[in-house]
Amino acid sequence: MPDLDIMSPDAIADPQGYFANLRATRPVHWDPRYRSWLITSHRHVIAALRDERFSSNRIEPYITKKLSGPDADPLVRQAFEVLSGWMVFKEEPAHHRLRMLCSLAFTPASIAALRTRVEVLCDSLIDAASARPAFDLLRTIANPLTSTVIAEMLGVPVEDRPRFERWTLDVQPLVSTGLDDPNRYEGIARGMDSLVRYFAGQIERYRAEPADNLISALVRANADQDRLSDAELMATCTLLLFGGQETTANLIANSVLALLRHPEQRALLCGGQVDIKTALEEFMRYEGPGKTVIRVAREDFEFGGQRLRAGQRVFLMLSVANRDPEAFEEPERLKLDRGAVRHVGFGLGSHFCLGAPLARLEAGAAIPRIVERFPNLRLATEALQWLPFISTRGLREMNVVAG
Incomplete structure (x- = not known):
């Protein structure tokens, strides 16, 4: 497919439709434009998520390759070093250790x-929105x-907290987009530096x-006399900030x-014929906030009839896999009563999203409240703009009319 472009407007607007033919004909495909493997079928994505030959450690090799020279911007390097400490980018046993320590606090x-605080907060935000004839559901x-x-x-x-929201917007492209030329990260790195300095102060304060x-x-947090280092504390705080904010907000809006x-x-x-817990799993399948996870081939090996080479980047396209007709009946239909949904929206195995219970709690409170409180809610325009990111499925804004 020589004209394939994973960052084209069509691919950003409708990744499930754009990659449907590729999923059916070549589910493990080498993309020469981005020098990456694209894995699109449900079966192959699940296999890759469970296969230890696909490494989640994609940040440290990038630092070594791109940011180790004397001309490297120290703030850009710092930004990537913070990311390299995220447990989602760690291999075993480091990943297991960090996850276990974090789970003691989570x-x-x-x-x-x-639950009560989330419900009260939902109600107050919806009350404020109800005073307006139209509003941006994401921002409001x-x-x-x-x-x-x-x-x-x-x-x-x-x-x-307003500073947190600004820093999150500043750093979001670094977190949500595939790695590229480090020169484009200079502005983002300044936002990460401000965030790092802020968290350093908060860590010392609460220590x-x-x-x-x-x-x-x-x-x-202590397990067998093991504690998080200062660098690990910093990385975990930033991970929780991004994982606990942007992803769930996109889940709510997308749903x-x-x-x-x-x-x-x-x-x-709204009629109570479907439980919100059941509906949430279908929302995650149909239009979950996680579009793609990135892995790196740890070694040369055969996968899906293709020969992968050590060090090659791999895009596991969750959103495309979640619409695979070989895994789901009528996958293009939203069916809240679908029942057991074996989606990959929260990942799988040891890297299953640690924040999934919080996401389910927040989305489970917000979604039914929004649609019940605004029975005539409608889009202000069908001309929606999706974020031009590889990893994230979310809207720039979602302007709605209350009724």
């Missing part, structure tokens, strides 16, 4: 305890909900005066959009 009980409800919850969990003071928040819990375009499914949800 327990099911601690997530369940947030979804983003404030998720950013406030993760900020409160981390222990960020109220007055500092000296512990409080009931995630930073304090991470500082004291409401799907309901606006499928009024019969909206009626099922």
Whole structure:
């Protein structure tokens, strides 16, 4: 497919449709434009997620290759070094160690305890939105909900939260896009530097005066006399910020959009004929916020009838796999009562999303409240713009009319 371009407007607007033919004819495909393998079928994506020959450690090799010379911008290098500490970019046993320590501060009980606060916050944001005839659902409800919850969990003071939202927007392209020329990251790196400096102060503050928040819990997390280092604390705080904010906000907006375009499914949800827990899994399958995860071939090996070489980049295209007709009946239809949905929206295996319970809690509170509170909600325009990122499936904005 010589004209294939994974960053073309058509691919960004409708990745499931754009890659459907490739998924059917060549599910493991070498893309010479981006010098990467594209894996698109459900079967092959699941196999790759479970295959240890696909490495999640894609940041450290990039630092070594692109950012080790004397001309490298130190702020760009710092930004990538912070990313390299994220557990999602670690291999075993480092990944298991970090995940175990973080899970001590991110327990099911601690997530369940947030339910009332999340529901109250949802109601207050929706109340404020209801005073307007039209609004941007992302900016007015979804983003404030998720950013406030993760900020409160981390222990960020109220007055500092607008800075968090700005830093998140500054750094988002670095987190959500495939690696490329480091020169384009200079502005992003300055945002990461501000975020790093801020978290360094908060870590020291809560180390000296512990409080009931995630930073304090991470500082004291201890398993067999093992603790997170300062660099690991910094990496984990930034990971939780991005994982707990942007991804879930996109899940909320994408799900409401799907309901606006499928009024019969909206009626099922609002009428109580489908449980929100069941519906959420279908939302994740149909238009989840995670579009692609990136891996690197650890060695030369055969996969899906193709020969992969050590060091080659691999795009596991979750959104395309989640519409595979070999895995799902009528995959292009939103069916909230589909039942057990074996989607890959939260990943799989040891790298299954640690924040999935929080995402389910927030989205499970927000989505039904939005569609029930605004029974005549509709899009202000069908001319939607999707973010031009490889990893993220989200809208730039979602302007709606309340009724």
